Amino acid sequence: MRMLCAVGVLSLGAVLVGGGPAAGAVVGPEADLAYHGYVTVAGGRVDVRLTPRNHGPNPVGDATVRLRWSAPLHDVQRLPARCARAGERTVVCRTGALPADGLGEEIRVRVRLRGVPSEVSMAVDTVWGGGSVDRNHANDRQRVLALDTGDSYAF
Incomplete structure (x- = not known):
């Protein structure tokens, strides 16, 4: 009985290890997402304007972009x-x-920070690419430092 269980586990392990796509193989349609825009900080408020771009070669039906700040957000946001x-x-x-x-x-996103920090960094990246494969993450992962001056900082 023990021998059968061990063989079954070995067979399952072989299927799991060997059953995936080959290294470097594209699993879905390829797209190259990028984000560029501006961030402004003034008095604990952060205004973000960003434009998503798809360099192709395939269209994307929808994707999800994540914005993360170095300072905590106020509890209530609109x-x-x-x-x-x-x-x-x-x-x-x-x-x-x-x-x-x-x-x-x-x-366009406006958030309120908890408190009024003199500077805040913001990271932008793709959470979900709509099922597409993006081999170039150099342009969909941005980081920008913005001072509380009311000036716009490009990313």
Whole structure:
């Protein structure tokens, strides 16, 4: 009886290890998502304007971008309908459809920070790429430091 169990486990292990896609194989359609925009900090309020872009080669029906701040967000936020709070310092937003080699609709988010820090860093990255494979993460992972001056900082 013990021998049968061991053989069954070995067979299952072989299937799990050998049954996946080959290294480097594309599992879904390929797309190259990128985010560029501006962040402004003034008096504990942070305004973000970002435009998602898909460098292609395939369209993306929808994706999710994550915005994370170095300072905690105030407990109460008024976010756009396409955005949701995802933690003490995090908001996620839907990009909507992104055509191949095209721009998506601009996303505008205003958040209130807990307190009034003199500076805040913000990280932007893709949480979900709509089922597509993105081999170039150099342009969908951004980080920007913004001072509480009311000036716009580009990313």
